[in-house]
Amino acid sequence: xxxxxxxxxxxxxxxxxxxxxxxxSTFKEWIKFIIKNDPDSLQNIVACxxxxxxxxxxxxxxxxxxxxxxxxxxxxxxxxxxxxxxLCDKDVYSIPILMMIGWRGEPGIKDAPQHxxxxxxxxxxxxxxxxxxxxxxPDIKLIQKxxxxxxxxxxEHKGPFALIIRPNLFQKYSDIELSENTFEISREEAITFLMxxxxxxxxxxxSTGHLSRELYEYREKRExxxxxxxxxxxxxxxxSSIGLxxxxxxxxxxxxxxxxxxxxxxxxxTFTSVGKYKPKNxxxxxFNNNTHESTGGQPTNSDSVNFCKVALAxxxxxxxxxxxxxELSGIIPEVKKGEGPILIVINIKRGTKxxxxxxxxxxxxxxxxxMKFLTEYKEK
Numbered sequence: 001x002x003x004x005x006x007x008x009x010x011x012x013x014x015x016x017x018x019x020x021x022x023x024x025s026t027f028k029e030w031i032k033f034i035i036k037n038d039p040d041s042l043q044n045i046v047a048c049x050x051x052x053x054x055x056x057x058x059x060x061x062x063x064x065x066x067x068x069x070x071x072x073x074x075x076x077x078x079x080x081x082x083x084x085x086x087l088c089d090k091d092v093y094s095i096p097i098l099m100m101i102g103w104r105g106e107p108g109i110k111d112a113p114q115h116x117x118x119x120x121x122x123x124x125x126x127x128x129x130x131x132x133x134x135x136x137x138p139d140i141k142l143i144q145k146x147x148x149x150x151x152x153x154x155x156e157h158k159g160p161f162a163l164i165i166r167p168n169l170f171q172k173y174s175d176i177e178l179s180e181n182t183f184e185i186s187r188e189e190a191i192t193f194l195m196x197x198x199x200x201x202x203x204x205x206x207s208t209g210h211l212s213r214e215l216y217e218y219r220e221k222r223e224x225x226x227x228x229x230x231x232x233x234x235x236x237x238x239x240s241s242i243g244l245x246x247x248x249x250x251x252x253x254x255x256x257x258x259x260x261x262x263x264x265x266x267x268x269x270t271f272t273s274v275g276k277y278k279p280k281n282x283x284x285x286x287f288n289n290n291t292h293e294s295t296g297g298q299p300t301n302s303d304s305v306n307f308c309k310v311a312l313a314x315x316x317x318x319x320x321x322x323x324x325x326x327e328l329s330g331i332i333p334e335v336k337k338g339e340g341p342i343l344i345v346i347n348i349k350r351g352t353k354x355x356x357x358x359x360x361x362x363x364x365x366x367x368x369x370x371m372k373f374l375t376e377y378k379e380k
Contacts, residue, residue, distance in 0.1 A: 001138050001168060001169065001170060001171040002138050002139075002140055002143070002169060002170060002171065003170075003171050004029060004030050004032075004033035004034075004170050004171070004173050005033070006140050007030065007140075007143065007170070008033065008034075008037070008041075008042070010140070010143060010144050010147050011069070011147065012041070012042075014147060014148070014151050015066060015067075016067060016069055016098060016147075016151075017041065017042040017043065018042070018043050018045075018057070018060050018064075018066065018067075018068040018069065019034050019042060019043065019044045019045070019068070019069045019070075019071060020044070020045040020046075020047050020053045020056045020057055020060075020068065020069075020070055020071075021047055021050065021053040021069075021070045021071035021072050021076075021100070022047060022049060022050055022053065022071070022072050022073065022076055022266075022292075023071070023292050023295045023296060023298040024071070024072065024073035024102035024104070024165075024295055025073075025102070025167075025294070025295045025296055026073065026102030026103065026104060026165055026166070026167050026169075027071070027100065027102055027165045027169065027170055028295060028296030028298070029170040029171065029172055029173040030071075030100075030165075030169075030170045030173075031071070031295075031296065031298050032173040032174065032296070032298075033170075033173050035298065035299070036173075036174065046298075046299060046300065046301055048265045048266055048268065048301060049076070049079060049237070049266045049267070050070070050072045050076035050077070050079045050080045051079055051080055051082065051083055053070045053071075053072065053080075054070055054080050054083040054084060054087070054088065054097065055083055055087070056068070056070075057069070057070045057095075057097045058083070058087060058088065058093075058095045058097070061095055061096065061097070062095075067096050067097065067098055067151075067154050068097060068098070069097075069098045069099070069100060070097055070098070070099050070100070071099075071100040071101075071102075072099070072100070072101055072102070073101070073102045073104055073295075074101050074102060074103055074104055074105070074115075074118050074119065074122045075104065075114075075115065075118050075234065075236070077099075077101055077118070077122065077125060077126075078118065078125070081129065084129060084131070084160055085129065088159060088160050089159060090157065090158065090159045094157075094158035094159060095158070095159070095160075096154035096155065096157075096158045096159060096160070096161075097154075097160045097161075098150055098154060098160075098161055098162075098163065099131075099160055099161065099162040099163065100162075100163050100165055101122070101133075101162050101163070101164055101165065102165050102167075103119065103122060103135075103164050103165060103166050103167075104118070104119055104167075105117070105118055105119020105120065105122075106119050106122075106166065107119060107120055109167075112233065112358065113233065113362070113363050114208075114233045114234030114235075114363075115234075122164070123164075126162055129160075130159075131159070131160045131161065131162055132153060132161055132162070133161070133162035133163065133164055134146040134149065134150065134162075134163055134164065135164040135166070136163055136164065136165055136166070136169060138169055146163065147163075150163065182349075183289065183323065183347040183348055183349045184323065184324055184325075184349065185322075185323075185324065185325060185328075185346060185347070185348050185349065186348060186349055186351070187210065187211065187214055187287050187289070187348045187352065188214055188218075188352070188353070189325065190287060190325075190328070190346045190348055191211075191214055191215055191218055191258070191287075192218060193325055193328055193329075194256075194258075194285065194328075195215075195218055197329070197332050198254070198256060198332075198335075198336070199254060199336070200225075201228065201253075201254075202228070202253075202254040202255075202256050202283075203228060203229075203230075203246065203250070203253055203254065203255050203256065203374075204228060204229045204230070204256050204257075204258060205229075205230045205232060205239050205240075205242050205243040205246070205255065205256070205257045205258065206229060206230070206231055206232060206239060206257075206258040207232055207236070207237075207239040207257075207258060207259045207260045207263045208232055208233055208234055208235065208236045208239075208260075208263065208294070209236075209260065209263075209293070209294030209295075210293055210294045210352045210356060211258055211259075211260050211287060212231040212232060212233055212258075212359075213356045213357060213358055213359075214352065214356065215229060215231070215258060216229075216231060216357060216358070216359050217356065217357050220357065226359075226366060226369065227366075227369035227370055227372065227373045228370075228373060229366075229370070230242065230246075230366075230367070230370050231359055231363075231366060233358075233359070233363060236262075236263050236266055237263045237264070237265075237266030237267030237270075238267060239257050239258070239259055239263065240257045240259055240264065240267070240270045240271075240274065240284055241267065241270050241273070242257075243255050243256075243257035243282065243284070244270070244273060244274050244277065244279065244282065246374070247279035247281050247282045247340075248277060248279055250281070250374065251279065251280065251281055252281070253281060253374075254281050254283065255279070255281055255282055255283070256283045256285060257282075257283070257284045257285060258285050258287065259284060259285060259286045259287070260286070260287055260288075260293075261286055261287070261288040261289065261290065261291075261300050261302035261305075261307075262291070262292045262300040262302070264286050264302075264307065265300060265301055265302060265305065268310075271310055271311060271314040271316075272314050272315075274314065274315075274316065274341045275311075275314035275315030275316055275341065276315065278315060278317075278340075278341060279340055279341060280339040280340050281340055282340035282341040282342070283335060283340055283341075283342045283344065284311070284316075284341060284342065284343045284344070285343075285344045285345075285346065286307055286343070286344070286345045286346070287346055287348050288302055288307070288345055288346065288347050288348065289347075289348045289349065289350045290302050290303050290350075291350055293350060293351075293352065297350065307319070307321075307343065307345045308320070308321050308343060308345060311341070311343035315341075316340075316341040316342065316343050317338065317339055317340060317341055317342060318334075318338060318342050318343070319342070319343040319344075319345070320335075320342075320343070320344050320345065321345050321347070322344060322345065322346045322347065323347050328344075328346065331344070
C-alpha cells in the first residue's frame with residue numbers, strides 16, 4: 001500500500017492539483033485525503049455524475065491550460081463515453097484529462113454481480129476509446145514513472161489518459177470530518193416504518209448501495225416478499241426511472257421508489273420525466289444523509305438542494321420534508337389517499353450497521369420472481 005500524501009506529492013510536482021468526480025470505495029482513502037487537505041494545496045469539486053466531472057475538468061483546462069484529474073469507479077467509465085468521444089477526443093477539441101478509475105470486478109477477483117461485466121471490459125473499453133492507461137502498483141517509484149509518462153502523453157497528444165486503481169492501493173487515512181448531521185432517524189428505522197405502514201402489496205424499487213441491502217435485510221428477517229422488490233444493485237441513479245417505467249404500465253399498482261440523495265442528484269433529469277408523465281401511482285422517497293455512504297461517506301451536494309421545490313417545479317403533485325418519525329407518521333394517510341407523483345424526503349443520520357447482507361441469489365432470479373408477481377397481478 002502507499003500513502004495518499006506520497007501520491008499527492010507526485011501529482012503536485014507535476015502541477016496536478018485539480019480534482020473532480022464521483023467517489024468509489026476502491027480508493028476511498030484517497031478521497032478522504034483530498035477532502036481533508038488544505039484547499040490552498042488542491043481543489044476538489046464534488047460532481048453529480050461522471051459526465052459532469054469530465055465537463056468540469058474540460059472547463060478547468062480551457063480556463064487555465066492545466067490538466068484536471070477526474071476520479072470515478074469503472075462503472076462510471078461507460079457514462080463518460082459521450083464526452084470523452086465528442087468533447088475531449090483529438091478529433092474534436094483535444095482536451096487532456098487524467099482519469100483515476102477504480103477497477104471493480106477485475107477478472108479473477110471476487111466482487112458483486114453488478115461489477116463483473118464492466119470489470120471484464122474496462123481495459124478493452126479504454127483500448128477501444130484509444131485512451132492509454134497504466135495500472136498502478138503499490139510502488140511509489142513506479143507510480144512516479146507512470147505519472148511522468150502520463151504527463152508526456154497528455155501534453156503531446158492532448159487527450160485523456162487513465163490510471164487504473166485496484167482496491168487497497170492506498171493506506172488507511174483518517175476519517176472524513178463532515179459538517180454536523182443532527183438528523184434523528186436512521187435509514188433502517190425509516191425503511192422499517194415505511195414498510196410497516198404502506199400497503200403490503202406496494203411495489204418497491206430500491207437504489208443501489210446500502211439502501212437496497214437494508215431493504216433486503218428487512219425482507220430477509222421476515223422471510224417473505226422479496227418478489228415485491230426490485231433491488232437495483234447497480235446503475236446508480238436509475239431507480240426512479242425504473243419505477244417510472246413500471247408505474248406507467250401498472251397504473252392501478254402503487255410504485256414506491258426508495259432513492260438516495262447522491263443517486264437522485266446523479267440523474268436529476270428524471271424529476272422532469274416523472275412530472276411530465278405524472279403517474280398517479282408513483283411515490284418517490286429520498287433518504288437524505290448528505291453523503292455517498294456506500295462508498296465511504298464522501299459528501300454529496302444535497303446540502304445545497306431543496307428536493308421538494310425541485311419536485312414541485314417539475315410537476316409532482318406534492319412533496320414532504322420529514323425530520324422525525326412523528327412527522328412521517330403524520331403524512332402516511334395523505335400519501336395513501338393522495339395522487340402521485342408524490343415526493344417524500346426523509347433526512348436521516350449517517351451510519352449503517354456492520355456486515356450488512358447482500359442479496360444471496362443471482363439477480364436474475366429476483367428479477368424473474370418480480371416479473372412473475374407483476375404478471376399475476378395483471379391477470380387479477
